[in-house]
Amino acid sequence: MDKKEIKRQLEAMLEAGRSRTETFKAFSGGGVGDRVLAYWIAAYPDRDLYEAHYRKINTLVTISFIQAFLGAALGYFIGATIGPSASFILAAIAGVVPLLFAYGFYKNSAQAYNIYIVLAITQLPRLFSGAAEAPLVATVGALFTLGILFFVMRLRSLLFPDFAFFGPKKVKGQYVFSN
Known part of the structure; x- marks a missing residue:
């Protein structure tokens, strides 16, 4: 077999x-x-766990859509400084990745949660790289990212115990x- x-x-x-x-x-x-x-x-x-935590999943999918929109906008503006075609390429990359995660979260895929957690953890050192130039922005960004990371980890533990x-x-x- x-x-x-x-x-x-x-x-x-x-x-x-x-x-x-x-x-x-x-x-x-x-x-x-x-x-x-x-x-x-x-x-x-587990369907029962999915139904019990459906609102949390929808919240995470909504956050992923917001991240996709902001990522696409930021990618477009950063790419515009490089060149006209780079703006569309960076916008597509920065917008598609969060949408793929949103799809995985919506489909209740444990792999989507695991990959998100790994990627977020590997990006933690970069969160504090701009703290010297703009400490408030770096702190808010780090808190937002850590909050979403812990939310994803908690939701994964609820859905996949x-x-x-x-x-x-x-x-x-x-x-x-x-x-």
């Missing part, structure tokens, strides 16, 4: 209402490693799932 078929069967079992622990035990030791299997189970979206920081939860060498 190939990976795609195993993933299809795993999703069918979870949709049928079988517990995550039972599903993991049923496929453990098969054609897919336990780590990958545990990740698939932890990343499987089986994740530790980036991978599935493991206790004493065993993967554990909320059922």
Whole structure:
């Protein structure tokens, strides 16, 4: 059995209402490693959790749309100083990336949350690079970015409770799932 078929069967079992622990035990030791299997189970979206936190997800999608608009505008103006075609290229790049995240958040994709968290964490040192020239602007920008980062991390923990920081939860060498 190939990976795609195993993933299809795993999703069918979870949709049928079988517990995550039972599903993991049923496929453990098969054609897919336990780590990958545990990740698939932890990343499987729970409809009840999605409905319970729907407003928070909509808030995050709205923030992403605002970021896309501001990023496109800023990219256009920065690109205009470089050249006429650069303004459209930078505007497209700065506008599309937040829209891709908004789509991932709306589709309840654990990978979208994980990628956003990784990218935000890697950009943290750049937040304070302009603090000497404009300390107020740098502080407001840093607080805004950190607030969104913590909001995304909290929302991911609510929607996907089986994740530790980036991978599935493991206790004493065993993967554990909320059922």
